Amino acid sequence: MKRHHWIVPSLAAVLGGLGYGVAQNLPSRDAASLQASAPAAVPADEAKEDLARPALSDRVSLGYRRKGDENFVEVRVSTVEPFNDVDRRLASTVAAAAVPASSVETALAPDVASGFQRSGATAFLRKVAAAGDAAAAEDVASTDTSAAPAFEATPLSSRLLGADEPVWQSRYFAGNPLVGGIFQGDGNRSDAAALIGAARTARYVLLGETHDNPDHHRLQGDIVSDLADQSSDLSLVFEMIPLRLGSALSAFGTQGAGAIDMDGLSDRLEWSERGWPDFSMYRPLFEAAKREGFAVIPGDLDRDVVSSIVQSGVSSLSSEMRSKLSLNGPADPEMVADLMSEVRSAHCGLMPEAALAPMADAQRARDGSLAAAMLDAAKTGDKAVLIAGAGHVREDRGVPSILERTDPDAETLSVRMLEVDAEDGDPADYGLKAEAPAPYDFTIFTPRADIDDPCEALRARMQEKGGSAAN
Structure with a gap:
């Protein structure tokens, strides 16, 4: 938990604290301007002089935290002067900083309970906190979802969306108001700064994709x-690479990485033969690993192991393998039952x-293999990042659930890239609800790469396969 501890004269504490509190609760486009207008910190010599004065008022240590505030978890303010008659000055100062006056005046109104007016530093700081919440709520309520800060303006996309390339490579439904939005599992809007901040503190970062969407891979590369x-x-673990091809990756993360032939890597990984989308979408991730000195680790089971499980069940595996795969x-x-329903729908x-x-x-078993690869990667490094389909990074029954059981003290972050569905x-509409949050920490919405019905193609393949078998 992040903590800030300030010891400042009372008026500066109130004005600076309110500016900081409101800035942290307002959308990112307003935060910088409010923080810039807050009073500067008091020099250390002046603070010492204030501390030497007689105690003229209560000192107060007030925790202020709103659910979902990752970067503003707790602030404690210790006062060295009384909070006397500053409501009016505070209101005028906040108004000058463009905080909605109505919300501030309402929050700073006398706090009456049980027939008497509460006073003192504690009561006043509670009003300050309420003012920040009210100002943020009023600003958010007055902002239409479709007019929310564009994803293109966030730090996460500063490299992703360069001037020489289109904003989105996927063509369909790019005008959907959700496109580019970053949301928490409960449906609350978030932003790139919160996502990257959480990823930097996590030991395991899982980036779930739709395999054939180029924007999902651009987002992964940017993160x-x-x-x-x-x-x-840092180590990169790929669902797309089975264990038997690990030798093709052995030079990554070593002094010999500079000699890796990137042009021949796709062939060495049997990429297209095994049915994965165009390697060019994934290549920037491998190039980043080569450039930064990251290890690249295979995560998936070999095909013969998967076939054995499908034909003979988990019991066909050795006890050692079952343990490794958390089975x-x-x-x-x-x-x-949920998994079976998902398999039915996917087919x-x-x-x-x-x-x-x-x-x-x-x-x-495949989730278990990916989790085992992540655990091994983190043993030799400080962070492991998984590149996988979105189904594998579900917190309720995917790789994160295994990581949290096996390494409960480590932080795990799950990010899903999700294609919008028409104009929803x-x-x-996508399962991000407060009463039943989606099983991901963050969801980033993107356009769709394809609108063809995958079931038609699957039916055609199955009919062709059936006809060939009959002949």
Whole structure:
């Protein structure tokens, strides 16, 4: 928990504290201007003189925190002068800083309870906190969702959206009001600064994608670049690379990384043969790893292991392998049922019912393999980043749930990149609700890369496969 402890003369404390509190609660576009208008900190010599004076008033230590405030968790103010008759001066100063006057005056009105007016530093600071909340709430309420700060203006996209390339490479529904928005799991709007701040403190960062969306990979690359500024000992774990191809990655993170042939890497990883989208979308991540000296680690199970699980179940694995994949205990029936439902939906209802449970077991095993790779990567570095499909980074039953059971003291952050669906412009349309939050810490909305019906293509492949088998 971040803490700030200020010891300042009372008026400066109130004005500076309010400016800081309001700035932290207002949207990012207003914060800088309010912080710039706050009074400067008192020099140390003056503070010593104030502390030497007789105690003329109560000192107060007031924690101020609003749920969801990651960068403004707790502020404690110790006063060395009385809070006498400053309501009027505070209101005028705040008004000059363009905080809505109505909200401030309401918050600074006399606080009456049980027939008498409360007074003193504690009561006044509570009014200050209320003023900050009210000003922020009024500003947010008056801002239409579609007019919210554009994603293009946030720090996260400063490199992503250069002048020489289009804002979005995906073509469909780019005008949806959610596109570019960053939201918490409960549907509250967030921003790039909060996301990057959380990623920098986490030991495990999981970036969930739609595989064929180029913007998702651009976002991943931008987040990794931000983390590279803070961490020199980071590892990238890829769902797209099975364990058997680890030798093709062995030079990453070593002194020999400079000699890696990037042009031939796709062939060495059998990328297109194994059905992954165009390697050019992923290549910037590998280039960043080469440039920054990051290790690159395979995360997925080999195909023969997955086939064995589908055909013979988890029991076909050795006890050592089951332990490594976190499959050595009974599976939660509700979780398995959810997985089976997801497998059914992902295969457009065309998968035989008898195949759903084995496929769910295979998904659990793959999650276990990715989690094991993340744990191993973090043992030799200070941070591990997973590049995987969004289903693998779910907090309720994906890789994060295994990491939190296995390494409960470490921070884990799950980020989902999500394509918008036509013109649906409410976060609740995508499961981001306060009463039932989505199983991700952050969701970033992007346009869609493709609007073709994937089920039609799957039906065609299955019919072709069935016809070939019959012949």
